[in-house]
Amino acid sequence: MRYKLTIEYDGTNLLGWQRQLDGPSVQQYLEDILDKLNGEHKEITSAGRTDAGVHALAQVAHIDLNREMPEWKIKEAFNGNLLQEEAPVSILSVEAVEESFNARFSAKKRAYIYRILNRRAPSPLLKNRVWWTPYPLDIEKMREGAKFLIGHHDFSSFRASACQAKSPVKTLDKIDIRQEGEEIIFEVEARSFLHHQVRNMVGTLKLVGEGRLPPEAIKTILEAKDRNAAGPTAPAGGLYLSKVGY
Numbered sequence: 001m002r003y004k005l006t007i008e009y010d011g012t013n014l015l016g017w018q019r020q021l022d023g024p025s026v027q028q029y030l031e032d033i034l035d036k037l038n039g040e041h042k043e044i045t046s047a048g049r050t051d052a053g054v055h056a057l058a059q060v061a062h063i064d065l066n067r068e069m070p071e072w073k074i075k076e077a078f079n080g081n082l083l084q085e086e087a088p089v090s091i092l093s094v095e096a097v098e099e100s101f102n103a104r105f106s107a108k109k110r111a112y113i114y115r116i117l118n119r120r121a122p123s124p125l126l127k128n129r130v131w132w133t134p135y136p137l138d139i140e141k142m143r144e145g146a147k148f149l150i151g152h153h154d155f156s157s158f159r160a161s162a163c164q165a166k167s168p169v170k171t172l173d174k175i176d177i178r179q180e181g182e183e184i185i186f187e188v189e190a191r192s193f194l195h196h197q198v199r200n201m202v203g204t205l206k207l208v209g210e211g212r213l214p215p216e217a218i219k220t221i222l223e224a225k226d227r228n229a230a231g232p233t234a235p236a237g238g239l240y241l242s243k244v245g246y
Contacts, residue, residue: 053236137209
């Protein structure tokens, strides 16, 4: 039996989604519980890997169980064990799906949000959850620069050197930037992203917001197809996987 899980987690003290040898990961926590339910080891497949420090509001994964179980019971089994382990992970929902469903390959859209706290004082309550920026950012200029990123492009300038994607060409469907109180929220959507693509785009657009780059520089950076042409990688703590569409 195959089940779809919707998962929330705080990535602050995790080494990301993927199982690692030197520290805790979301995959490790969930597979250890899945092994108990199955009596043998089976891998859990996610919609995408998140890096160390990155959070998720609605990560999606699928599991295969050796026997049929009520959805509520699976949810309770996972959450009970996660609480016992004091894991920063929670299962929001469990849904029985067809065997053909694949959390990764069936996904049609992935959405991320990035949070910048734009005020003079830092926030101890939001540490590792936002990128604190004490100097004012010009949202309109960042929006103007972001328009050059929409569409089908070679995103090599915003690709991490460790990226394993076969091609740097992606289609960015949406990048919205809005103000919510003292926070600036970036919302981006695409079928898939390159490693660090969102964080590198945000880091570069922040330079535009600071007035260190003109908005049209984004077009020049994109056309350069060179990571060295773009800005810094935004910190992991401000990034959240917010939605996966099927």
